Amino acid sequence: MPVRRVRINRIARGVTKAMPYKDIKYGVRAGVATITINRPEVHNAFRGQTCEELIDAFNRAAWNEDIGVIVLTGAGERAFCSGGDQKVHDGSYGGRGIIGLPVEELHTIIRDAPKPVIAKVRGWCIGGGNVLATICDLTIAAEDAIFGQVGPAMGSADPGYGALLLSNIVGEKRAKEIWFLCRRYSAHEALEMGLVNTVVPAARLDAEVRRWCAEILDKSPTAIAILKRAFNAGTEHMRGIGNQGAQAVSLYYQTEESKEGVRALKEKRKPDFRKARGMAKAGRPPRKRR
Helix, strand or coil, X not given: CHHHHHHHHHHHHCCCCCCCCCCEEEXXXXXXXXXEECCHHHCCCECHHHHXXXXXXXXXXXXXXXXXXXXXXXXXXXXEECCECHHHCCCCCCCCCCCCXXXXXXXXXXXXXXXXXXXXXXXXXXXXXXXXXXXXXXXXXXXXXXXXXCHHHHCCCCXXXXXXXXXXXXXXXXXXXXXXXXXXXXXXXXXXCCCCCEEECHHHHHHHHHHHHHHHHCCCHHHHHHHXXXXXXXXXXXXXXXXHHHHHHHHHCCCHHHHHHHHHHHHCCCCCHHHHHHHHHCCCCCCCCC
């Protein structure tokens, strides 16, 4: 029993040995944990390993009492995150989780962490990356940030927080526009619709995030934890809906219509979803274009 109590305390203090990181970077300074998706060569797109490392890092920071704020960002200046890495998606991501990526666990730990999570956004914030920024408690963006969803243009969708929480933040009409048309929105347009909290020149982004973190660190951590739980309570039903929706998406990924998006990306052409859907119904697999 004494050994077990010591281990629980070590976990609570966040000092247990972390898994080795390849796809992310983790750092702590002055009460702020910064988690950086470190795949700039693919615009910080995430794969299964990336999600596993992010989950580990968020758990590491969430329960460390010495940390008061968590910042999520992307390496380099070109992208915050461009969503799931389509190069490793061929009808299925092939890992664990409902869709082969444990994104539902990643979304959950961002919400469950009893401290504010700030998305620091430069460049592309697209697809699953836009969902991550939406789920974060606060979003601070550089003027060069670009927001938007891409699922229906790539043979994918997020019927959970990506649709439901987005609708809760920007309104149903605008959320439908974002998803159905897959347009791109500037940082100032995202600010106007309530998707981000503030926009600053790229050169001032780091300083602005530090300023917000410092203000939060001056406040009662217990009061903030209570408030975060209260905010989450109003949207907690979305977790179950999202998990159910992900089951539908996992089945969708097995269809020729969804696979057409991956094929088109690899063949560097525009996808023809309706043709792929029609050929599948006729029992004819689509031919690879030369």
